[in-house]
Amino acid sequence: MKLPRPVIPTLVALAFFGGWEWLVSSGRVNDVLVPAPSQILQWFWEALKSGELLSATWVTMRRLIIGFAIGVGLGVPLGALSAQVRWIRDTIGVLALGLQTLPSVCWVPLALLWFGIREEAVLFVVVMGTIWAVVIAVQEAVLNVPPLFLRAAQTMGSNGWHLWSHVIFPAALPGVISGMKQGWAFAWRSLMAAEIFVVIVTGFGLGSLLNAGRELLRMDQVMGVMAVVMLVGLLADLIFFAPIERWLRRSRGLAR
Amino acid sequence: MSLAPSKSSNPVALALRDVTKRFQGAAGEVTALENITLDVHEGEFLAIVGPSGCGKSTLLSLLAGLEHTNEGTIELDHEAVHAPGRDRLVMFQQDALFPWLNVLENVLFGLRLKPGLSDAERLESARYYLNLVGLGNKEKARPHELSGGMRQRVALARSLAPNPRVLLMDEPFSALDAITREQLYGDIQEIFTKRQKTIILVTHNIREAVCLGDRVALFSPHPGRVQRVFDIQLPRPRRMNDPALATLAAEVTAELSIHLSQPS
Numbered sequence: 358m359k360l361p362r363p364v365i366p367t368l369v370a371l372a373f374f375g376g377w378e379w380l381v382s383s384g385r386v387n388d389v390l391v392p393a394p395s396q397i398l399q400w401f402w403e404a405l406k407s408g409e410l411l412s413a414t415w416v417t418m419r420r421l422i423i424g425f426a427i428g429v430g431l432g433v434p435l436g437a438l439s440a441q442v443r444w445i446r447d448t449i450g451v452l453a454l455g456l457q458t459l460p461s462v463c464w465v466p467l468a469l470l471w472f473g474i475r476e477e478a479v480l481f482v483v484v485m486g487t488i489w490a491v492v493i494a495v496q497e498a499v500l501n502v503p504p505l506f507l508r509a510a511q512t513m514g515s516n517g518w519h520l521w522s523h524v525i526f527p528a529a530l531p532g533v534i535s536g537m538k539q540g541w542a543f544a545w546r547s548l549m550a551a552e553i554f555v556v557i558v559t560g561f562g563l564g565s566l567l568n569a570g571r572e573l574l575r576m577d578q579v580m581g582v583m584a585v586v587m588l589v590g591l592l593a594d595l596i597f598f599a600p601i602e603r604w605l606r607r608s609r610g611l612a613r
Numbered sequence: 614m615s616l617a618p619s620k621s622s623n624p625v626a627l628a629l630r631d632v633t634k635r636f637q638g639a640a641g642e643v644t645a646l647e648n649i650t651l652d653v654h655e656g657e658f659l660a661i662v663g664p665s666g667c668g669k670s671t672l673l674s675l676l677a678g679l680e681h682t683n684e685g686t687i688e689l690d691h692e693a694v695h696a697p698g699r700d701r702l703v704m705f706q707q708d709a710l711f712p713w714l715n716v717l718e719n720v721l722f723g724l725r726l727k728p729g730l731s732d733a734e735r736l737e738s739a740r741y742y743l744n745l746v747g748l749g750n751k752e753k754a755r756p757h758e759l760s761g762g763m764r765q766r767v768a769l770a771r772s773l774a775p776n777p778r779v780l781l782m783d784e785p786f787s788a789l790d791a792i793t794r795e796q797l798y799g800d801i802q803e804i805f806t807k808r809q810k811t812i813i814l815v816t817h818n819i820r821e822a823v824c825l826g827d828r829v830a831l832f833s834p835h836p837g838r839v840q841r842v843f844d845i846q847l848p849r850p851r852r853m854n855d856p857a858l859a860t861l862a863a864e865v866t867a868e869l870s871i872h873l874s875q876p877s
Contacts, residue, residue, distance in 0.1 A: 509709035511697040512677050513723035513775065523722075527713040609712040610757025 392577040397584065400577040409566070414585065417548065417562035424480045425544045428487025429537055435488070436495025436536075437521070446496065453492040461486035461543065462550035469555065476559045479551050486547025487540040494536020498529035531605050538598045545590055563589075620657035620827055626811045627653040627676065627779060632685035634671055644836035645671045649685070651830060651839065653779070656809045660826030662819055662865070668837025669815040673783050676813065677703050689778060699727060702772040704785040708764040710756040716743065716767050717752040723775040742770040745804060762793030766800070773804070782814040786821060795853060798824055802850045819869070823862045824851050831868055841868055 374394045380386045381393035388396065404410035439450040464485045465478075472478040502525050510524045526533075552564020563582055570578030605611070632649040635642050645668040653659050661669045674680040675687060678697040687694040689701065702723065710719050720739040724730065730738075743749050746766040756764055765785055772780055786794045802825065805812060816822050822829045826845055833840040843865055851858055 505705060505707060505709045506711065508677075508679055509703065509705060510722070511679065512699075512701065512703045513771075514697070514699045514726040515722075516697075519726070524711070527711070530713070608755060610755060 389574065390576065392580060396577040397581045400575070400581045401584075404566075404578070404581065410585065413561055413563050413566045414589065416560040417552065417564065418589070420476070420479050420483060420560070420562065421544055421548050424483025424548065425487055425541055427480065428484045428540055428544060429491055431484070432488040432491025432536075432540065433495050433533065436492040437499055437525075439492060440496045440499035449492070450496055453489040453496075456485070457489040457493055460550070461547035462554060465551055465554050468551075474555065478555070479548065482551040483544050483548050487544040490543050491536050491540040494539060495529070495533050498532025498536065499525055501532065502528040531602075531609075531611075534598070534601055534605065538594075538602075541593065541598070542590070545586075549586065620654045623655040623657065625652045626655045626657075626690065627651075627813070628686075628688045628691075629653075630686045630688075632672070632675065632687060633683050634668065634675060634680070635683050646675075647836040647838050649837070649839055651842075653811060653813060656811055658805055658812045658814070658825055658827045660814045660816060660822035660829045661832060662816055662822040662829055663832030663837070663840075664834055664869070665817065666834040666837075667832035668834070669817075669832050670783055671837070673703070673781050673813070673815050676779070677701055677781055699723065699775050700778040701781055702775065702777040702779075703781045703783060704765070704768050704772050706784045706787055708756070708761075708768040708785075710764055710767055710771070712756050714756075715752065716748065716754050716756070716759070719756065719767055720771045720774050723771060727775045738774055738776075739770075742774045743767075745773070746770045746800060760793070761789050762797060765789060765797065769797075769801070769804075773808070773810070778811065780810050780812045782812065782816075784816050785814075787816070787818070794821075798853065799850060801825060806849055819865050820853060820858070820862045823847075823858055823865060824853055829865060831865060833869075 377391075378393050378395060381388050381391060381396075392400075401410070435449065435453075439446045439453070461482055464482050468478040468481045472481060506524055506528055507520070510520055515524060548562075549564045549567075552562045553568045563586055567579055567582040567586075570576065570582060629649050629651045632646055633644065634646040635644050637643075649672065651659075661672065663669050671680070675682055676694065678694050678701065681695065694701070710716075711722065714722065717739055720743055721735060724735040724739055727735075740749065740752075743752065746769050748763060748766055748770065751759065751763065751767075756767070759767065768785070786797060789797065798821070801812075804810070805825075812825075814822065814825055819829075823843075823845055829843040829845055831840045831843065832838065843861070845861060847855070847857055847861070
């Protein structure tokens with residue numbers, strides 16, 4: 358007999374969380390160190406009721422979306438320019454490669470010094486986390502546009518801006534999207550690091566909530582926030598990136 | 614069926630004079646083409662054939678304006694060719710269809726870049742040429758949904774639609790299977806006869822050249838030169854398995870092997 362596909366994952370999840378719950382409630386594991394799933398759920402419910410969780414999620418999402426938008430808004434043209442102009446590729450392109458390997462939390466001390474303990478400091482760290490990955494992805498995507506497309510378009514009279522908007526950009530789009538996806542993941546990490554590291558008076562985000570849990574020794578809160586962070590990342594992929602990638606794959610015949 | 618009238622009395626469309634092209638290779642300078650002088654007449658189908666390294670694809674890039682000559686001139690209707698232009702459209706070895714556009718939009722791509730037409734005229738023209746290549750019912754299809762032969766047909770429609778003075782073909786049949794190729798030879802000849810286009814085809818397939826060309830220019834390699842030009846006076850439509858065609862192809866092959874057997 359063939360089981361429906363969700364059966365096994367559901368059973369595994371039940372066994373995992375059931376076992377965890379049992380280990381903690383029977384006292385075999387100290388619930389200060391590892392809270393039971395029911396305790397995490399309870400924190401989640403209370404934080405949701407008090408509005409604390411929603412407002413923290415909102416603060417974090419707002420920072421993330423603004424920072425990500427600035428990062429992409431600057432990164433896409435910079436990457437395109439870097440692909441097009443040799444000396445920019447040899448300068449900014451190389452710089453981007455180096456800066457991409459730098460965890461963006463390293464920018465925190467400078468950001469605080471430059472902007473003060475303010476919203477701009479957080480945004481700066483998020484932008485620094487996003488932009489270089491986007492620059493490199495866009496540059497590679499543009500450089501990988503098949504020369505045949507360019508030749509064909511040029512013989513038909515396309516050049517300059519028309520060539521960019523009607524050929525290079527659409528051809529590079531899959532690479533640009535995966536660069537944006539990577540930028541999003543980096544932005545998310547940068548933001549959490551910044552929020553945990555820095556107490557920012559202008560808004561209490563998820564990272565701050567997690568850090569508060571640490572200071573209060575409330576591991577249910579810490580793990581609850583971790584779950585929310587995971588969930589938000591997953592939802593962003595599900596709602597935003599997955600449909601775009603699916604559409605690209607289907608319309609260009611790249612589907613498996 | 615009628616005997617193909619000679620096109621040599623027609624006015625000259627493309628004039629090549631002493632065209633020389635050199636490339637900077639790893640082992641120093643390589644002369645790809647040397648002193649090519651050729652006239653292509655209005656409404657003529659010229660097939661350029663030769664072994665690899667004879668510079669035939671380079672010549673097509675020069676004609677398309679995608680590359681520049683080192684010496685000599687190329688003129689289309691007495692105007693120097695120095696950049697890509699709508700008056701010379703290219704069919705490439707791969708179809709070069711844009712995967713983000715559907716079939717109709719691909720054909721419209723060149724038309725939209727052509728000034729002086731209304732959108733309705735562009736649409737009408739695109740549909741006319743899609744019907745001409747037998748794909749009127751595939752407008753909305755994406756390139757990846759079509760077979761290789763259909764894709765090359767769309768590419769043909771796309772190059773014909775803006776009504777170029779000269780159609781340049783860079784081995785457009787070489788990636789296709791034999792049956793599809795045979796069909797396309799028929800289609801191209803029909804369109805050629807109907808539309809009176811000036812066409813230049815580059816190929817390494819001698820039979821193909823003899824089947825399609827009014828004249829066949831045989832190129833020899835290292836450096837690329839015109840070795841001999843053959844007049845092909847067979848009636849159209851020609852078929853690949855026609856014995857008369859095979860005889861002529863054998864003649865061209867013999868000429869080619871004379872050169873290849875010589876030590877270089």
